[in-house]
Amino acid sequence: MTKLNITVDGEVHDDDVEPRTLLVHYLRDVVGKTGTNVGCDTSNCGACTVHLDGRSVKSCTVLAVQADGATVDTIEGLADPSTNGDPTAGWHPLQKAFHTEHGLQCGYCTPGMIMAAADLLKENPDPSEDEVRHGLEGNLCRCTGYVNIVKAVRTAAAEMRGEEVSA
Amino acid sequence: MIPASFEYVRANSIEEAIGALQEHGDEAKLLAGGHSLLPLMKLRLAAPEVIVDLGRVDALRGVCETDDGRLAIGAMTSHQDVIDDDLVRQHCGVLADVTAHVGDAQVRHRGTIGGALAHGDAASDLPAALLALDGSVIAQGPNGRREIPASELFVDYLTTALNDDEVVVEVRVPKLDGDWGWRYEKFSRVAQAWAIVGALGIVKRSNGSIEDARVGLTNMGTVPVRAAAVEQALNGNGTDAIADAAQQAAEGTDAPGDLNATPEFRQHLARVLTRRALEAAAG
Amino acid sequence: MTAVDTPPSANVGVTKLRKEDAHLVTGRTSWTDNLKLPGMLHVAFVRSPMAHAKVTGVDVSAALEQPGVVAAFSGADLVDNWSGGLPCAWPVTEDMKSPTHLPLATDEVRHVGDAVAVVVARSRYQAADAVEFVEVDYDPLPAVVDMEAALADGSDLADTSLDSNKSFTWQKIDGDIDAAFDGAAHVTTRRFINQRLIPTAIEPRAVVCAPPRETRETTLWSATQVPHILRLMLALTCGVPEHELRVVAPDVGGGFGSKLNVYAEEAVCLVLARKLGQPVKWTESRSEGYQATIHGRDQIQDVSLAFNQDATLRGMKVELLADMGAYLQLVTPGVPLLGAFMFNAIYKMDALSFTCHGIFTNKTPTDAYRGAGRPEATFAIERLIDEAANELGMEPFELRERNWIKHEEFPYTTIAGIEYDSGNYEAATAKAKELFGYDDLRREQQERRDRGDKVQLGIGISTFTEMCGLAPSRVLGSLSYGAGGWEHASVRMLPSGKVEVITGTSPHGQGHVTAWSQIAADALGVPYEDVEVRHGDTAVAHKGMDTYGSRSLVVGGYAVQSACDKVVAKAKRVAAHLLEASEDDIEFEAGTFSVRGSPDASKTIQDTALAIFAAHDYPEDMEPSLDSDATVDPENFSYPHGTHLCATEVDTETGQVTIRSYVAVDDVGKVINPQIVEGQVHGGIAQGVAQALYEEAVYDxxxxxxxxxxxxxxxxxxxxxxxxQTDRTETPATTNPLGVKGVGEAGTIASTPAVINAVVDALRPMGVNDVRMPASPRNVWEAIQAANGGAA
Structure with a gap:
């Protein structure tokens, strides 16, 4: 077992793990962050995408021990928790836009898709349709055909730039 | 989905990593970004007994200029950091452009240049680029450092000239100063898949003709290859020679056959993509 | 699109943002793999690495010695736990052959991935490790992988207990097929390969099973589309009394047919939990699922069309080889037979001959994958019509228009004997052509052809219909299907005026909670927000036939409407009683009952709910209840249709296909929630495009x-x-009170031929008249080479 110190969604965790523990299994099975999903075993689908020290990574292809000392942010930490009451009030613009633009159906790819998109928008606050499509090439969705995901990312980008979001 | 158990060694320096490799021999594997090794371990196609993690060796990250006028890129520099690096963009933009074709965004955030090259996969994008650039890697072992030119690095399928107790510490590429153009034509089934064939054309233009042409081919054999015949046919000629020269792109290659392409189709693609890459590079 | 503020009486037909989304976008989900129960053990399967072999020995003793391992069983160890094999609910002929399919193989494995043993450990990592210590001795047998070779005399057998590889031959002939072809002026014949696909719902399958504790009830959670069917079938397979088994489908991450089944892992987990007295969990890895979860399609289609001199259709012949894989899963043999009603599609003809041979091979079983039988049929007819148009020298639309059912001819009984209730192919086509810029693209295509461009433009047409909304129970019975096609809903007015809707459908992304809320809100005249919809748990939704075959709205939504109508009828009696008026004088609008001519005398439906709860004063001849159930059995299938147009750019040097534009005009009748409908169409098209261009399951x-x-x-x-780019025409269905048609599969059914027709159209000047799917660069390039006589 190897000692681990990780900050997950703002909370510090000290755990002993087997070195082979994948970060996604650490998050799901040890920390209880089941918002992050596993959709494949070949680093293709992106369902497990989280932020590791601020950058999007596939947490199925990172050992938990590689994240020792690091900060991990998951879908569960994305919304602002301070606004209780209205459940949507604290949502990140991407969470709002996926909802308003119907960018999800079954929702299984959604956490990874949103986390990948959040990093994309940090790098490129005003992506074209094509840039969104290529920026999300590491995330598979089987339900939406991506049309509304692309729309949602661009809608969220507009809101984050402070622009009027058209219907 | 679940790797087999292993002993985990976290190296805090290059020397510690080499020491661990010496101690465990071929039972040990170096872990850089993990994006070549961990997928194999998860499918249990690889089950090393010892993993030596280079993640804490900060000396292996970053880009600098060398005294002999090249760029030295730390082996643990992530693909994304290569793409974003000012020195790389200024002096060897082709490397940044090819690296942008590696995997997907998440993979580029974790995968490293040294890891990708040490894996030695002829189907991945960087080996052919290093070859076309006449780049090299610096390997460090118990007896110190040595430079391995790309032309000698890739020995066979997933096999490099690195010894079991050596660590890739640096990647060296030339500064392409002058009137250089380039284009990487990556041809794949879907955006995140490996190249069926990739053709990297790099051209130095001078007075309307081609002074220096380089062509690196991805996935045209067990190792990455240069299309030497094409290069020779072009050097000193005008861009109108590209179409004919590119016809020789498959010469000397050993194209594999698989579900995506017969060897014959790969050879055909190599010719077409080489022509397109060179025309774009020279244009 | 954003939600529009509307009065509570106008929810249907308006985009309401989904109620389902909040937990999904924030990660507060309840996927099966998220479940963690006290004492829960982890299950891993030992699977055959061989396609076909005798199992001569299984030794689990070394696995039992591994850290954390609690138990390990071979197929033989568990054989007494099965009351029967895994079910096939669709015995399509009386003489259909079906190998016994035990959840764990005992003496013979029949495909790579067939499970032979199981280990149970304290963690998923320990279970994965222990699998490698189970020793299985295999005696290899020849593998049957090619359907045509499988039918040859003396072929190796995919199952040594059978005497041939043919499961069944099913035939249906309508009209005088010989006369249709004998007198034909022109016949177009082709062989099409509809390749094997892997559904790939993004959530892998997972099962958790908890043994009885305080009651005798065993609870099984599964990533399934069909909790109700699963409950019944597992009860039968595992000998567990049905009333002591509860099945829950929690959040389910897509299905597309792959979770419409009764799987070995579900049966094994049920037995293990009861045997060990502890909860167990199994979660599939993706590559494991590619072997252990059903595949789809896989047909060889020989098809012919016979025409008169004036290009009107006389008849169609269809002969299919359909790959069943190694076993008949829940509806495996029935899938290709749905095509018997669909090959004629939107066209009028005098005769249709359909013959299907179901073939066993040593591959993962096939079963329903999005569209199930109709994509295969639609692909063949829409491809064949294009080829016929080319051979006849006609514009492809002209040939279609000459033969399709005209809007004034509905309802129309097709040659296959089913009645299309409504449709307007002309309207959908006109709209699609305009949005697409059809004439401009044809001009550009000609210019590129004239110039001899390396990148050619192709235009693909798909004027499709399909039959969905499974289904009228009597029709299913006539097709030997093992169950009915009804659906159930319960609607309860609570004392506070809020509403609970319980549905027998089991959504996994389709948005039933939202859409059923819209239907109930309008039917009851209550605010949309006041409706909650419950589903996917046999302890809550006690009756249902689940979600597949684009049935949920047309059958399940219909049931919600019917149950609401019954509640309103009850409430009306209560209102009349409270208002001391005759029921005949009570009007109901937007949730309020009023007395005709006395607008001040009124009661809201919520008032009646509270009154009936108190039960102090209510009509003497009724029960004090504002609940109602409805079980509806549809009178007909649902026939959505539409016109899809695809423009592809085909790089003739590399074979690379790029879709330049895609327009879909679908007619799904009345629409409950336009945004959800559009999303279904988008996703459907994507899966059809994936078949056309990208996906194929290949066996060596x-x-x-x-x-x-x-x-x-x-x-x-x-x-x-x-x-x-999507749009709609709206021709209401006449077979249900909502006027709705199914939409879940339409996009997938329509899009595959649209794309391939476009690819072939681009290459037509080069002499290409077919491209094998997927139209990968290799397949396109090889088609070009073949047309060039093999010259590079």
């Missing part, structure tokens, strides 16, 4: 799955697909 000659993971099985990402 030894029966190994060469495309065993997402590394080789190319599911397209956003970067690989274009924008889809």
């Amino acid at each position: 000659a030894d029966g190994n799955l060469s495309t065993g993971s997402l590394l080789d099985y190319y599911v397209p990402s956003a970067a690989d697909l274009p924008h889809f």
Whole structure:
């Protein structure tokens, strides 16, 4: 077992793990962050995408021990928790836009898709349709055909730039 | 989905990593970004007994200029950091452009240049680029450092000239100063898949003709290859020679056959993509 | 699109943002794999690495010695736990052959991935490790992988207990087929290969089972589309009394047919939990699922059309070889037979001959995959019509228009004997052509052809219909299907005026909670927010036939409407009683009962709910209840249709196909929620495009799955697909009170031929008249080479 110190969604965790523990299994099975999903075993689908020290990574292809000392942010930490009451009030613009633009159906790819998109928008606050499509090439969705995901990312980008979001 | 158990060694320096490799021999594997090794371990196609993690060796990250006028890129520099690096963009933009074709965004955030090259996969994008650039890697072992030119690095399928107790510490590429153009034509089934064939054309233009042409081919054999015949046919000629020269792109290659392409189709693609890459590079 | 503020009486037909989304976008989900129960053990399966072999020995003793291992069983160890094999609910002929399919193989494995043993450990990592210590001795047998070879005399057998590889031959002949072809002025014949696909719902399958504790009830959670069917079938397979088994489908991450089944892992987990007295969990890895979860399609289609001199259709002949794989799963043999009603599609003809041979091979079983039988049929007819048009020298639309059912001819009984209730192919086509810029693209195509461009433009047409909304129970019975096609709903007015809707459908992304809320809100005249919809748990939704075959709205939504209508009828009696008026004088609008001519005298439906709860004063001849159930059995299938147009750019040097534009005009009748409908169409098109361009499950000659993971099985990402432009025409269904038609599969059914027709159209000047799917660069390039006589 190897000692681990990780900050997950703002909370510090000290755990002993087997070195082979994948970060996604650490998050799901040890920390209880089941918002992050596993959709494949070949680093293709992106369902497990989280932020590791601020950058999007596939947490199925990172050992938990590689994240020792690091900060991990998951879908569960994305919304602002301070606004209780209205459940949507604290949502990140991407969470709002996926909802308003119907960018999800079954929702299984959604956490990874949103986390990948959040990093994309940090790098490129005003992506074209094509840039969104290529920026999300590491995330598979089987339900939406991506049309509304692309729309949602661009809608969220507009809101984050402070622009009027058209219907 | 679940790797087999292993002993985990976290190296805090290059020397510690080499020491661990010496101690465990071929039972040990170096872990850089993990994006070549961990997928194999998860499918249990690889089950090393010892993993030596280079993640804490900060000396292996970053880009600098060398005294002999090249760029030295730390082996643990992530693909994304290569793409974003000012020195790389200024002096060897082709490397940044090819690296942008590696995997997907998440993979580029974790995968490293040294890891990708040490894996030695002829189907991945960087080996052919290093070859076309006449780049090299610096390997460090118990007896110190040595430079391995790309032309000698890739020995066979997933096999490099690195010894079991050596660590890739640096990647060296030339500064392409002058009137250089380039284009990487990556041809794949879907955006995140490996190249069926990739053709990297790099051209130095001078007075309307081609002074220096380089062509690196991805996935045209067990190792990455240069299309030497094409290069020779072009050097000193005008861009109108590209179409004919590119016809020789498959010469000397050993194209594999698989579900995506017969060897014959790969050879055909190599010719077409080489022509397109060179025309774009020279244009 | 954003939600529009509307009065509570106008929810249907308006985009309401989904109620389902909040937990999904924030990660507060309840996927089966999220479940963690006290004392829960982890299950891993030992699977055959061989396509076909005798199992001569299984030794689990070394596995039992591994850390954390609690138990391990071979197939033989568990054989007494099965009351029967895994079920096939669709015995399509009386003489259909079906190998016994035990959840764990005992003496013979029949495909790579067939489970032979199981280990149970304290963690999923320990279970995965222990699998490697189970010793299985295999005596290899020849693998049957090619359907045509499988039918040859003296072929090796995919199952040594059978005497041939043919499961069944099913035939249906309508009209005088010989006369249709004998007198034909022109016959167009082709062989099409509809390749094997892997559904790839993004959530892998998972099962958790908890043994009885305080009651005798065993609870099984599964990533399934069919909790109700699963409960019944597991009860039968495992000998567990049905009333002591509860099945829960919690959040389910897509299905597309792959979770419409009764799987070995579900049966094994049920037995293990009861045997060990502890909860167990199994979660599939993706590459494991590619072997253990059903595949789809896989047909060889020989099809012919016979025409008169004036290009009107006389008849169609269809002969199919359909790959069943190694076993008959829940509806495996029935899937290709749905095509018997669909090959004629939107066209009028005098005769249709349909013959299907179901073939066993040593591959993962096939079963329903999005569209199930109708995509195969639609692909063949829409491809064949294009080829016929080319041979007849006609514009492809002209040939279609000459033969399709005209809007004034509905309802129309087709040659296959089913009645299309409504449709307007002309309207959908006109709209699609305009949005697409059809004439401009044809001009550009000609220019590129004239110039001899390396990148050619192709235009593909698909004027499709399909039959869905499974289904009228009597029709299913006539097709030997093992169950009915009804659906159930319960609607309860609570004392506070809020509403609970309980549905027998089991959504996994379709948005039933939202859509059923819209239906109930309008039917009851209550605010949309005041409706909650419950589903997917046999302890809550005690009756249902679940979700598949684009049935949920047309049958399940209909049931919600019917149950609401019954509640309103009850409430009306209560209102009349409270208002001291005759029921005949009570009007109901927007949730309020009023007395005709006395507008001040009124009661809201919520008032009646409270009154009936108190039960102090209510009509003497009724029970004090504002609940109602409805079980509806549809009178007919649902027939959505539409026109899809695709423009492809085909690089004739490399074979690379790029979709330049895609327009879909679908007619799904009345629409409950336009945004959800549009989303269904988008996703459907994407899966159909994926079949056309990217995906194929390939087996090698030894029966190994060469495309065993997402590394080789190319599911397209956003970067690989274009924008889809969608629109609708609206021809209401006449077979249900909502006027709705199914939409879940329409996009998939329509899009595959649209794309391939476009690819072939681009290459037509080069002499190409077919491209094998997927239209990968290799397949396109090889088609060009073949047309050039093999010259490079």
